[in-house]
Amino acid sequence: MWPEVIEAMDYAIKHKIRVSELHDAVGKRLAKLLGAESAMVSAGATSAIMLGTAACMTMGDKVNMERLPNTDGVPNEVIILKNHRYLYDRSIKAPGARLVEVETEEDIRAAINNKTAMMFYLLNRPQEQKIELGEYIALAQEFNIPSFCDAVTTVPPISNIFNTLNTGFDLVCYSGGKGLRGPYSAGLLLGRADLISFARLHGSPNHRAYGRSMKVAPEEYLGMLVAVETSLRFDEDAEYERQRNAVDTMAHRLKQVPGLIVETKIPAAEAREPYVEVRWDSDLYKITPAEMKKELREGFPSIEVRALFLSDGELHLTAVMLKPGEPEVVTNRVIEILENNASH
Ligand SMILES: *Cc1c(COP(=O)(O)O)cnc(C)c1O
Numbered sequence: 001m002w003p004e005v006i007e008a009m010d011y012a013i014k015h016k017i018r019v020s021e022l023h024d025a026v027g028k029r030l031a032k033l034l035g036a037e038s039a040m041v042s043a044g045a046t047s048a049i050m051l052g053t054a055a056c057m058t059m060g061d062k063v064n065m066e067r068l069p070n071t072d073g074v075p076n077e078v079i080i081l082k083n084h085r086y087l088y089d090r091s092i093k094a095p096g097a098r099l100v101e102v103e104t105e106e107d108i109r110a111a112i113n114n115k116t117a118m119m120f121y122l123l124n125r126p127q128e129q130k131i132e133l134g135e136y137i138a139l140a141q142e143f144n145i146p147s148f149c150d151a152v153t154t155v156p157p158i159s160n161i162f163n164t165l166n167t168g169f170d171l172v173c174y175s176g177g178k179g180l181r182g183p184y185s186a187g188l189l190l191g192r193a194d195l196i197s198f199a200r201l202h203g204s205p206n207h208r209a210y211g212r213s214m215k216v217a218p219e220e221y222l223g224m225l226v227a228v229e230t231s232l233r234f235d236e237d238a239e240y241e242r243q244r245n246a247v248d249t250m251a252h253r254l255k256q257v258p259g260l261i262v263e264t265k266i267p268a269a270e271a272r273e274p275y276v277e278v279r280w281d282s283d284l285y286k287i288t289p290a291e292m293k294k295e296l297r298e299g300f301p302s303i304e305v306r307a308l309f310l311s312d313g314e315l316h317l318t319a320v321m322l323k324p325g326e327p328e329v330v331t332n333r334v335i336e337i338l339e340n341n342a343s344h
Helices: 003-013 019-034 045-058 062-067 105-111 133-142 160-166 193-201 218-233 236-254 289-298 326-340
Strands: 038-042 077-081 098-102 116-122 147-150 171-175 187-191 260-265 275-280 315-318
Touching: 003 218, 019 038, 019 160, 019 187, 019 218, 038 045, 038 193, 038 218, 045 062, 045 116, 045 147, 045 171, 045 187, 045 193, 077 105, 098 105, 105 133, 116 133, 133 147, 160 171, 160 187, 171 193, 187 193, 187 218, 236 260, 236 275, 236 315, 236 326, 289 315, 289 326, 315 326
Parallel strands: 077 098, 077 116, 116 147, 147 171
Antiparallel strands: 038 187, 171 187, 260 275, 275 315
């Protein structure tokens, strides 16, 4: 978390507030800062997905709201592209929605009916798809179906939020505890004012709300606002340079080790996260990348490398979390483990 966020949280716990008034005020300021029609803080991105889906299913109808997750008589179908099914889509289903998988424009036209509550989109998905983002949104608009976008992986930089809101999605969610460096348990739901007001009805502080268990504390609410303010001031270019330098330091050291194939991958700044890919001759070092990952995690200090499912099974060293002096700590441990497993 940014130090500014901790200060704001400390301030918040020392003052009395009416929870709903705080939600109104922070929402208004967030919307203004980010260029959204309306905004709320949620208990993480998945909570934003659940509350947003519930909002689109019930559209403020008190009887239907009370019914969830029972969906008798409640529009409960959510359209999703087949290759946008992902780790977190259970949060769409949590309020009782059913996912309807589609691939093409024809599929979407055929799928839409009076039970369709929402069209979901996962932004930043690398795979090819059979429909363009703009066409997807246009279809949602043509049939007057609220569209929801999970844009979590597009920040930082926070400036991407402006572009995403401009694409025309009705609701967009972000995680607060990842790159925005807000409270770990917070998130953002941005978009259409009516839908945000319905989403708020589904959450705390409302006593009977379906999402009452997804409380956001006043200090988290304010902390999330200050995380956005601080992110908007942050020098992203300098941060990118810092990560590049740390990655270069690691690559430079590892290239001195015999039998290692070391590649520095420097994606464009917009794609973030430079990293070092380290491969080795399996005749020289009898250890797999998975075993290396495990040893790094279990050793001292405990070191975490990128998940193998994100790195195609290779060892990837990133620098986002590294402080000065730590690139050397990482490379020393990698080299130590390799030497312990050398075949000579
Ligand atoms: C991490 C992540 C989420 C979940 O965010 P939380 O704030 O932890 O609920 C949702 N979608 C994507 C794409 C993510 O990467």
